[in-house]
Amino acid sequence: MELIAINGSPRRDWNTGQLLEKVVEGAKAAGAGARLVHLADLQYTGCVSCFACKRIGGASYGRCAVRDDLTQLLDQCHRADSLVLGTPFYFGTESAFMRAFMERLWFQYFLYSNRKKPLAPTKKSSALIYTMNVPEAKMEEYGKTAIVQRARQIMQFLFGPCELFLSCDTLQFADYSLYDTDLFDVEAKQKRNREVFPKELEAAFELGRRLAS
Ligand SMILES: Cc1cc2nc3c(=O)[nH]c(=O)nc-3n(C[C@H](O)[C@H](O)[C@H](O)COP(=O)(O)O)c2cc1C
Structure with a gap:
């Protein structure tokens, strides 16, 4: 049993990274192999629309043909039993790191066909983690529900049942007084971070354990 957690935040140890770290810990506690990959450490592009993954008889049929730092990771994801994608919301959608990764992960498996099944490997357990202000x-109201549901639908179409995990109203700065922002109730954010976020970390641990079981 192998679980891969993918962090789409450029901040390794903040909300998204911490939740994913707990998922990995939970999976390991269930006896699985598990690791966390930070997309910000890698050099890669989104889908370049070469269509090599759909070329009949082609060497890359069903697999992404682009060669960069995602090549090995996509191979590992192809073989993994469980995938967890975590991302902050950036301007109402996934971070650019995660969007580009999703394009490459998903499109290789899609076929423009009503008759054939997608080229994804055998079913995987999976989850999507979104963190947001x-x-x-x-x-x-901010259109986020539709984005999350769309991503989940695609994951389910390709890999089977996909869990959703939301962490809302996150703490964005350690010290809000250093930054030019008057939009937030800082005390309420800090309280939430002290009282609710630790429970979400526990829930993320349980998510990892569940996905790996
Ligand atoms: C470029 C940028 C855009 C953002 N856009 C949104 C947004 O549209 N909606 C939202 O709720 N939060 C937004 N946020 C806040 C982050 O989603 C939120 O703080 C998240 O938890 C950060 O994840 P991290 O702590 O793992 O880096 C934005 C943050 C940045 C840096």
Whole structure:
């Protein structure tokens, strides 16, 4: 059993990274092999629309043909039993690191066909983790619910059931007084970070354990 967790935040140890770290710990506690990959450490592009992955009889049929730092990671994801993609919301969608990764992970398996199944490997357990500034009650208003559901639908189409994990109203800075921002109730954010985020870390641990079981 091999679980790969992918961090789409450029901040290794902040909200998204910490949650993913817990997922990895939970998976290991269940006896799985598990590791966390930070996309910001890699040099890569999004899909370049070469269509080599759909070329009939081609050497890269069903697999991404672009050669860069994602090549090996996509191979590992292809073989993994469980995938967890974590990303902050950036301007209402996944971070650019995660968007580019998703394009490359997903498109290789898609076929323009109503008759054939996608070229994804055997089913995997999977989860999507989203972290964001807005409180959960505002997700719909800011269009985030639709983005999350769309990504989940694609994951389910390719790999089978996919869990959703949301961490809302996150703490963005250690010290808000250093930054030019008057939008937030800083005390409420800090309180939430002290009282709710630790519970989310526990839930992330359980998610890892569940996915690996
Ligand atoms: C470039 C940028 C754009 C952002 N856009 C949004 C947004 O559209 N909606 C939102 O709720 N939060 C937004 N945020 C806040 C982050 O999503 C939030 O702080 C997240 O938890 C950060 O994840 P991290 O701590 O793992 O880096 C943005 C942050 C940055 C840096």
